[in-house]
Amino acid sequence: MLPKRIYKPLLAAVLLSSVSGIASAELVVIVHPSNAATIDSTQVQRIFLGKEKKFADGNEATPINTVASNASREQFDTKILERSSSQVAAYWSKLVFTGKGIPPKELENDAAVIATVAADASAIGYVDSAAVTGAVKVITLN
């Protein structure tokens, strides 16, 4: 009997830690708390690729990126933009040198992204879910 009892909590602990392990690497999209627009992943992609300048409710959208060395960046590029970071850079080089667009501002880390998004009603950014604070609104992408 005893081994079984020990086994159960252990298993739960293992499960918990693995779940939180996944959760800490999860990327979330964040906006200003006052932003009530519905946002899906296609829109996030369009806004971050400079194809769309407004949210669905007609308000201006300002994408906030992070530097290439930030872990969230590669995840965002591959999962949301569906391109490697080099591909994204190539994409922007095409737009910049044809006068068609300016890439989003790149901030140093998640904390800087949260601070900027919290202070700007038009901002949209992404951070590791573990970094999220109450100052920003988390968007659930479907």
Add this chain to the structure above:
Amino acid sequence: MKKIITLSMLTMASFAGHAELRINGFANLVGGLTSSDETLYGYDDKMSFSQESLFAIQISGDINDKMTATGQLVARGENDYKAEFEWAYITYSATDKLNISAGRLRLPLFNYSTSKDVGYSYHWLTTPNVVYNVPFNNLDGVKFEYSDYAGDWEYNLSTALGTYKGESLGAINEGKNTYLLSAEASYEWFKIRGVFGATKATLDLATSDSPSTLGFAAGLAAMRAAGFVELEDALQIRDDTGKFLGLSLQVDKFDWFVTGEITSVDVEDSFAAKDIAYYVTAGIRHEKWTPSLTYQKFKSDPEIKFQNLINQIATSGLPAANIAQLTGLAIGGQLAQDDEYNVWSATIRYDLDTNVALKADISKLSDDSGDVRDATLVRFAVNYVF
């Protein structure tokens, strides 16, 4: 002294008055050589870095919320790195969907026209030379661009109007009243693009630096002097309508891609034959590596035009030798445009960093109308953007 102070104050005031000036740049360092005694794209069997290398700086600034001024200064190895403003234009964002640009800008002929010089932005070492090297890439004029969505489709319509100046057969080629319409639609991994353009072209053969073209020009002058004004007019490209057609299809599934583009250039009322050029390219992306294969084909298949006018030479009563000369010129000048060749290229791109790519390419030209021009070219490149 006073003037200088006023000037510098003005400059300061203007910088202070507007938002930041953006400075970006790109560079392609390209070196290449052919196998023995052959030439291709200007390269020969001695290593050269000057054929396709270029360095460019782009400066842009916001004039106000809706207007941006952009200048692109390009120094090309083939011009001894003399820097020139290849583009200088002002863009007015009329709405989020409509941009109007005026000045000197790239004519949106091809799928990769606008980023043709930015080697970093594509998988090739250079855009397919056979298709993209046309004498009318830059336009002095105005361009309207409209982009929007229809469900999951993104589309882009553009129209450009203006004049161009370029080089064909070593001679000055000018196009007035040039207009171009292009439409593009893309759905996730698929993109289709069509373009139609027309111009009033004039090719001043007498300005050529090629002896054979100058010979042709002298012959045409003699033809005119001998009284065959109508035929000479018909043969010359002088204020004649030139037409451009293009179609491109692109499938990009990220891990792999296939793109093809076909164009036709025709100045019907002239000695020139219709040119058909196309390429098909396919590649895969694996981590930092992008290997690809490209096939390019060029075909110019002349049929003898103006036969009625040419027949008049024979019945003109001129000495037989002159009749033979002028008839030969009218027919030979057209047949000389006969051309057919293809180029196979294998290219590899390696992403060294998010703003630096290294590339190597081997290209083999096969002359389909003989083997005189067959050549194999090896090139290496470093592409950089900042």
